[in-house]
Structure formats: C-alpha cells, structure tokens
Amino acid sequence: MDILRLPALDDNYIFLLFDPESRTAAVVDPAVPEPVLDALAERNATLVTIFNTHHHGDHVGANLKLREKYPGLEIYASDVDRDRIPGQTVQLQEGDRVTFAGNEAQVFFVPGHTRGHIAYYFPPYGDRATGDLFCGDTLFAGGCGRLFEGTPAQMLDSLSKLRSLPNETRVWCAHEYTESNLRFALTVDGKNRDLGDRMVTVRGMRSRGEATIPSTIGLEKRTNPFMRWDDPAIQAVLETSDPVRTFTKLRGRKDLF
Numbered sequence: 001m002d003i004l005r006l007p008a009l010d011d012n013y014i015f016l017l018f019d020p021e022s023r024t025a026a027v028v029d030p031a032v033p034e035p036v037l038d039a040l041a042e043r044n045a046t047l048v049t050i051f052n053t054h055h056h057g058d059h060v061g062a063n064l065k066l067r068e069k070y071p072g073l074e075i076y077a078s079d080v081d082r083d084r085i086p087g088q089t090v091q092l093q094e095g096d097r098v099t100f101a102g103n104e105a106q107v108f109f110v111p112g113h114t115r116g117h118i119a120y121y122f123p124p125y126g127d128r129a130t131g132d133l134f135c136g137d138t139l140f141a142g143g144c145g146r147l148f149e150g151t152p153a154q155m156l157d158s159l160s161k162l163r164s165l166p167n168e169t170r171v172w173c174a175h176e177y178t179e180s181n182l183r184f185a186l187t188v189d190g191k192n193r194d195l196g197d198r199m200v201t202v203r204g205m206r207s208r209g210e211a212t213i214p215s216t217i218g219l220e221k222r223t224n225p226f227m228r229w230d231d232p233a234i235q236a237v238l239e240t241s242d243p244v245r246t247f248t249k250l251r252g253r254k255d256l257f
C-alpha cells in the first residue's frame with residue numbers, strides 16, 4: 001500500500017492509500033475532490049473507501065462528489081457522527097477493525113477536538129516496516145487540535161492512546177501547522193534540545209516548500225508539549241504538577257498564542 005500526501009485548501013493534507021496490485025485506493029479526509037480525482041486518474045485507480053476522522057468541512061467536503069463518481073464507495077466514520085458525515089455508510093467505534101486492500105487498521109476513539117473524532121492505525125504489516133496513524137485534527141506535528149467539543153481531560157486521554165503506539169509509527173495528521181506549533185512549543189519547553197533541533201529542521205523544510213508530515217510518535221513524544229503533560233520541565237513552567245492542569249494550561253496558552 002502506497003501513501004500519497006495531497007495538499008488541499010490552505011494547509012490541509014488529504015492522504016490517498018493506493019494498492020498498485022488491485023489498482024484500488026482509499027482516501028483519508030477528502031477536503032476537496034479535485035486532487036483526489038487527479039491522483040486516481042494518474043494511476044488508473046478506483047476509489048473504494050473513504051476514511052473520515054471527523055465531521056468538519058475540511059475533512060468531509062468531497063464525500064458526496066466522490067460517491068457520485070464511485071457509487072459503490074464505503075464511507076467510514078464514527079458512530080457518534082452518524083448524522084453529520086455526508087454519505088456515511090459505516091459507523092465505527094473504538095476497537096473496530098477496517099481493511100483496505102488486505103491491510104487492517106484499528107480504530108481509536110479520540111474525542112476532544114470534536115466529540116466523535118476517530119483515528120485509524122495500520123500496524124506494521126507485509127512490506128510496511130512501520131505502522132501508520134491517520135489522526136485528523138487530534139494530534140498535530142508539534143501540537144494538537146483545538147478543543148471545540150471536548151474537555152482537556154478527554155483530549156489528554158485521547159492523546160494517551162496515541163502516545164502508547166510504537167515510536168516508529170508514522171503520524172499522518174491533516175494540517176501543515178508544524179512551524180507555528182513549534183514556535184509555541186519553544187515558549188513552554190525552551191530548554192528541550194530535541195525541540196530546538198526540530199525547529200531548525202522544520203524551518204529549513206518549510207523555506208524549501210517541503211511538507212513536514214509525516215512525523216513519528218517518537219518525535220512527538222520528545223518535542224510536542226501536548227504529548228509531554230507529565231514532563232517536569234513543562235510542569236515547572238506552568239506551575240503545576242497535575243497532568244490535567246498542565247494540559248489545560250498548555251491548551252489555554254496555545255489558544256491565545
């Protein structure tokens with residue numbers, strides 16, 4: 001299974017999963033149809049599945065257009081979102097398994113950004129040496145999604161699930177927010193050498209117009225303050241030793257940054 005990253009709108013990424021053998025494809029969070037249709041045409045591929053992480057327009061915007069073109073399409077999303085995902089055909093819950101072209105993914109229920117948000121995790125399999133996590137707007141490279149419909153405690157719990165995945169797991173998040181996220185991260189974790197190094201790398205990549213996605217779970221654990229609620233240095237800056245308080249203060253500061 002190949003994974004293609006298709007830029008869309010201002011800073012969204014749509015991910016196309018392509019199986020060269022069967023020439024079938026799945027797409028994660030299609031914001032708009034054009035880049036998906038172009039990538040499919042280039043590969044002479046048929047779209048069989050949409051994996052949605054949550055109901056926001058920049059993640060489901062192309063659902064109906066794509067289903068018009070591919071009427072047999074399955075559209076997967078959370079059962080919590082059953083009334084707000086256009087064209088949804090399958091309702092998912094924590095622990096469910098979904099497959100694309102013989103690759104099985106586990107579903108994680110990760111509320112916080114929205115109350116129905118889910119993530120898809122493909123463990124290492126066959127010729128894939130690392131797992132692949134599609135986490136929408138829950139975990140970002142260097143940050144996390146805003147809490148539109150959830151509490152800090154819920155989001156911390158959701159991120160805990162993702163934090164327990166193997167370090168090599170590739171993190172395919174839905175937005176290119178990394179550089180500004182790291183600018184914030186440095187305000188609360190300025191002595192973190194890994195974070196400083198990452199900022200240098202990311203600035204270089206962005207100045208060359210390169211994408212910073214995918215990240216990895218290991219890199220996020222070392223440099224993303226929203227994965228480091230139990231880090232003593234960050235807790236000292238935020239003047240609390242309670243994980244939920246730490247996370248709440250982090251999110252509050254980021255909202256104002």
Ligand code: ZN
Pocket residue numbers: 054056113137
């Ligand atoms: Zn969103």
Ligand code: FE
Pocket residue numbers: 056058059137174175
């Ligand atoms: Fe989004």
